[in-house]
Structure formats: structure tokens, C-alpha cells
Amino acid sequence: MEYISEKKFPLDANDYKLYEEVGEGVSASVYRALCVPLNETVAIKVLDLEKCNNDLDGIRREVQMMNLIDHPNLLRAHCSFTTGHHLWVVMPYMAGGSCLHIMKSSFPEGFEETVIATLLREVLKALVYLHAHGHIHRDVKAGNILIDSNGAVKLADFGVSACMFDTGDRQRSRNTFVGTPCWMAPEVMQQLHGYDFKADIWSFGITALELAHGHAPFSKYPPMKVLLMTLQNAPPGLDYERDKRFSKSFKELVGACLVKDPKKRPTSEKLLKHHFFKHARSTDYLARTILDGLAPLGDRFRTLKAKEADLLVQNNALYGDKEHLSQQEYIRGISAWNFNLEDLRNQAALIQDDDLSNEEEMMKKQTDEHKDVGIPEERLSPETANQSNPTSNQEDGFNDLKDLESSLASFPIKPLQALKGCFDICEDDENATSPRTMCQENGRTDGECSGQSSSIPRHIVAEHKKFLSGTLLPDNVVSPRRVVGEGNRDYPQSKFQSERNYSGSLSYRQRRDVNNPPSAEDTSDGAIVQHKGRFKVTSAELSPKGLTNCYFNPICGGLTSPASANLTASAVLPSLQCILQQNTMQRDEIIKLMKYVEQTSGKQAEFTDVGTSDLSQTSYGLSRERELQNQVNNLQQSVGSLIEELQRQKMKNAQLERQLNSLAHKEEE
Numbered sequence: 001m002e003y004i005s006e007k008k009f010p011l012d013a014n015d016y017k018l019y020e021e022v023g024e025g026v027s028a029s030v031y032r033a034l035c036v037p038l039n040e041t042v043a044i045k046v047l048d049l050e051k052c053n054n055d056l057d058g059i060r061r062e063v064q065m066m067n068l069i070d071h072p073n074l075l076r077a078h079c080s081f082t083t084g085h086h087l088w089v090v091m092p093y094m095a096g097g098s099c100l101h102i103m104k105s106s107f108p109e110g111f112e113e114t115v116i117a118t119l120l121r122e123v124l125k126a127l128v129y130l131h132a133h134g135h136i137h138r139d140v141k142a143g144n145i146l147i148d149s150n151g152a153v154k155l156a157d158f159g160v161s162a163c164m165f166d167t168g169d170r171q172r173s174r175n176t177f178v179g180t181p182c183w184m185a186p187e188v189m190q191q192l193h194g195y196d197f198k199a200d201i202w203s204f205g206i207t208a209l210e211l212a213h214g215h216a217p218f219s220k221y222p223p224m225k226v227l228l229m230t231l232q233n234a235p236p237g238l239d240y241e242r243d244k245r246f247s248k249s250f251k252e253l254v255g256a257c258l259v260k261d262p263k264k265r266p267t268s269e270k271l272l273k274h275h276f277f278k279h280a281r282s283t284d285y286l287a288r289t290i291l292d293g294l295a296p297l298g299d300r301f302r303t304l305k306a307k308e309a310d311l312l313v314q315n316n317a318l319y320g321d322k323e324h325l326s327q328q329e330y331i332r333g334i335s336a337w338n339f340n341l342e343d344l345r346n347q348a349a350l351i352q353d354d355d356l357s358n359e360e361e362m363m364k365k366q367t368d369e370h371k372d373v374g375i376p377e378e379r380l381s382p383e384t385a386n387q388s389n390p391t392s393n394q395e396d397g398f399n400d401l402k403d404l405e406s407s408l409a410s411f412p413i414k415p416l417q418a419l420k421g422c423f424d425i426c427e428d429d430e431n432a433t434s435p436r437t438m439c440q441e442n443g444r445t446d447g448e449c450s451g452q453s454s455s456i457p458r459h460i461v462a463e464h465k466k467f468l469s470g471t472l473l474p475d476n477v478v479s480p481r482r483v484v485g486e487g488n489r490d491y492p493q494s495k496f497q498s499e500r501n502y503s504g505s506l507s508y509r510q511r512r513d514v515n516n517p518p519s520a521e522d523t524s525d526g527a528i529v530q531h532k533g534r535f536k537v538t539s540a541e542l543s544p545k546g547l548t549n550c551y552f553n554p555i556c557g558g559l560t561s562p563a564s565a566n567l568t569a570s571a572v573l574p575s576l577q578c579i580l581q582q583n584t585m586q587r588d589e590i591i592k593l594m595k596y597v598e599q600t601s602g603k604q605a606e607f608t609d610v611g612t613s614d615l616s617q618t619s620y621g622l623s624r625e626r627e628l629q630n631q632v633n634n635l636q637q638s639v640g641s642l643i644e645e646l647q648r649q650k651m652k653n654a655q656l657e658r659q660l661n662s663l664a665h666k667e668e669e
């Protein structure tokens, strides 16, 4: 892992003088330093190899990339070498720091359009180069756009990049769930067909919004919610009202990047010709406008770190609330979201009902706004598109299999609420190993439980399950029990549980190394890997056995477990609600499917009779379910207010404790 650039940077740590720390990632610290023989200021990224045992591949890839690339807008390494158990990567010093840090220090509301156009043009040039050479960056975001003292812009951090020309095992990495949630393209989250360069275009669009507002869309939400919102909502965009200060061409550029169908996104090359970039200026302009008057990078880094520590203490004392902490992580400016099952449950449980209705409103608003800006409906998620044109489904009827599939690929009406229920009830129940058990607990027969109808095409069923189970991640991500069910891959639940690391300095991977030596299975299909503070989940669908477990479980989804005697009302109610919602939706879908199958097999007349009586039974069932659901809602509201009250008391307690402490302190003095 040693190489030299033309300029002959020394490969001995003694030839460098380390100064202050200027940045920190999950796996590394970055220092300003002096290369003594060349008398040149450099940045040195120091990685502790003992702590990154499992990620050597990623590190190797990053260093190789930093060696091979040769483009003024990409951060290239001068050299790299090991010293003790550390790897030093020597690179040009980018005195301005990252765009994220600059915004956090001086532009909390985002940059003005000319600055954005200039920054984005430079980043896009880097992407054109990377894509032309077969690379996907996979982590484009303001935190990885660095600026030097002259205003030169470089895209950094190739730790999770991938190469389109890779084959075999490395090709699999292109189908992994990797990136930072807010910037992650829907196809990367969905894991259905793999992805390509266009994933970077989506992240580029999100970065444009981040530079415009000072934060990425959905950044205040916990990762689980970000995933759901990205998949379910209309793509984010510039708002006509709120973003009046931005030009139409900027809005169009963002709109072009943030299209859910990757095929409809422009290539980086085409995007570079977009008329928005006529607003771009020279990079000196950046130096004059955004770097002028900024404190030295090390000082800014220290201030941000102190702010972050304060916030962490405050939030811990006041809320103990992960949603606030997640936001706080964003303030820190690194993507240190460790992702584990326990978190998913906790985060799902944090989702409030009013969030849900806000979400729905937001979706509706975004749909209207998109219409205003003239964004075609194909940019909208299936749900939103349907909202904007309520008759479209009916008009199309059920004749088109494609329509059916797209409607099956939608989430329940309130997926977050459904998830909330599923996670609540799932608490550490080791007995819940199969859908069969769960369904028996619900008083269903196996037949009902499997939901497999001979008339339903199997590929539709498989896809359907992915969404109706309330799980948006690949099945293997959120349901270790499914893995257990496969027999030979018997992960105990605890292996998937990591302690969430809010400060981001320790990763799941590092902790696990201490307690569990890595096994071959760690990299097998479906293992969750926390990769450099981002998510990385290998898709099981790529393995030949991946699809064999795609059973459609209409009642329980993949996550619920039998109710145990000590379950609280708050745990049971949401889960009931989840079951009701899923039932309602699945019943509708089954009727559609039956109708479709009957129509195509020429039994229309027969079906009408059976169908009519089925439908009337169904509508009775539906109204009964609605009634029950209302009751569940009411009960849930009471539980909600009790929880709120509890939180208020907790806050009071924390305040009293602080007052007591300071009194005790004074007395001691």
C-alpha cells in the first residue's frame, strides 16, 4: 500500500511535522502538517489499521483510487505509507475545509446561487471524469467537497466508491446498500436491480439542495425515516415560495437530477451543459465570497466540535431522544449513522402521528409544487402520482400488468405507522423464527398466512412482500430471524446489535472486532456492515438462494413476533394497527389480482358474480376494520400523551438534578 507521486513526497513519518487536527471521520483523523524536506503544507489522514481490520478492503480501494485519479477536481494523494499500526495518507491541504463545514460556520442558510453554480460545476467536472473512467463515487455530498485557499474545489472521500468494470465479488459491491441516507438514491436503497452512475446524479441533486439550504432534505430525521421518505415521497426539490431567491434554471437542474427513475436522469456530461452553469464564475470568486474572513480551518473545526459536544450533553440531559441526536450528528458534519436493528426499532417508535400527517401534507404539497414547476408526473412516486390524479388508476382499470406491478410496489398508506407497530412488538423475542409461528399466533391458518395464491404470479408476490411487510430494506437487513430460518446462517440477534455511537468516532465494526473475531459469514449475503459511518448491506438477491425466501406474508410482515405476556399496551396497539392496515391494503390488492387473473383467463362473467359478493363482504369487513382502527387510534393517542408527560417529567428531573449539582458544588466551595 505504498506509492509515490511525481513530486517525491517522503515515505517516512519523521519527515512530516503534524500540527492541529482539521477533520475527523469515522475511520480517520485529518491533520494539517508540514512536509519538512519539501517545505510544503499538506493534510495527513491518519487511519488506525487496528481499528479498521474489517475494512482494509475499503481502505485499499480508497488509497488506490486516490493514486490512480488524475483530475484537478478530485483530491489526489501525494503518497501513503504505514507507520506503526497507522496508515498515513498525505494529500494537498484544502485550507477552506469542506463546504459543509463552511456552511456550518458562516452560511447556515446555504450559499447564494452563483456560489452554488460554481461549486456544482467543479463537482460535476469531477463526476464526468469519474464516470468516464467507470467509477461511481457513491458519497457525493457537501461534506466531501473540499476547497483550498484559492477557491479550488475538489471532490474527496473515495472510501465507498465502486468501479463499473469490476466483475465477480467486486461487482457485487455495486449492488450493496451503501452511502449516506439523505443523499442516497432510491434505487440504492431499494436494491432491486442494482445501480450505476446515475446514483451519483441523485446525490448531486441532493447536494445542490444542501448547498442551497444549508442542510440536506430530511436531514433532521433519523435514518430509517429518511429511507422511507425518500422511497415514498415525491422527490425533494426547490420550493416556489420558500426558494424565491433561486432561478428557474436552478430549479430545473435540481428537478432533472432528482427523478426517481435513474434512466430518466441526465448523465454528468449532459448535466454539465445545463444552462444553470452559465451562472458559474471562476474559482477565485469562491475564495473572495465564501472563504474571505473565515477563521483558520483548525479553529473552525475545534469550535464545531465543542458546539457538538455541548449539544450532545444538552440533548442527552433534556431529551434522551434519538431524533435530536441524529440531527446533532448532522451538525457535526459527518455521516456517522451506525445502523442496527435496535436503532431501527427505536427510531420507528419515535415516529409521531403528527409527523405522519405532516408527511402526508408535505407529499401533497410537493406534488402540487412539482406541477407548478412543470415537473412531469413520472418524477413523482407512484403514490404521489396517484394522489395528483386520483382517477388514473380507475381509468386504467386492471388490464395492464405493469400498472398492477407498480401499484404493488407501493407502501401501505401509512408505512411509518405500520413500521412503528412492527418494531414495537418485535422486542427481543427469540421464538419468533418464522412467519408460520407468527400467523398461528394471530389465529390464522397457514393457508391464509402464506398468502400464496396459485393465480398470483410469483415474481409479483416476491416484490409485493418487500413493501407490504413494512420493510424497505432488503429483507436480510432488518430481519435477522429470516436469516436464522435459513438454518446454516444462524446469527444470534446480539451479533447485529451495536451500540449506537452518536459521536461517530467508534463504529459497529470496531466494537465487534473486540468481542467477536470476524468470521467468513461477516461478508456473506445479507450481512449488515457498517462501512465508514455509512450503510453497507450486501444484497442477498444476488445469490442464487436469495429469492427462495420471498414468501408473501400478508398478515404479519417480516418483523412481528408473538405477543408475550408482558407486552405493554403501547407495544400491542401499534402492531394491531399495522396488521389492520396491511390487511386492508392487501385485500384490495388480492381483489385486483383476482380480477386481473380472471379477466385474462376469460372467466369474466363468472368472476363478476363471485367478485360482487366478495366485494360486498369486503366492504363490510373494511368498515368494521375502520371502526377498530379508530379505536386503536384513540388508545394510541392516550398512550402518546402519557409518553409526552413522561418526557416532560424527565426533562424536569434533569433540570432539578443540574440545579442540585450546582448547589452541591457551591456548598463544597
Ligand SMILES: Nc1ncnc2c1ncn2[C@@H]1O[C@H](COP(=O)(O)OP(=O)(O)OP(=O)(O)O)[C@@H](O)[C@H]1O
Pocket (backbone or CB within 6 Å): 022, 023, 024, 025, 026, 027, 028, 029, 030, 043, 045, 075, 091, 092, 093, 094, 095, 097, 098, 101, 143, 144, 146, 156, 157, 159, 334, 335, 336, 532, 533
Ligand atoms: N485534504 C484535506 N484538507 C483539509 N481537510 C480535509 C482534507 N481531507 C479531509 N479533510 C477533513 O477531514 C474530514 C474527514 O475526512 P474524510 O472524510 O476523508 O474521513 P473519513 O473517515 O473518510 O470520513 P467519513 O466519515 O466521511 O467516511 C473531512 O470531512 C474534511 O473536513
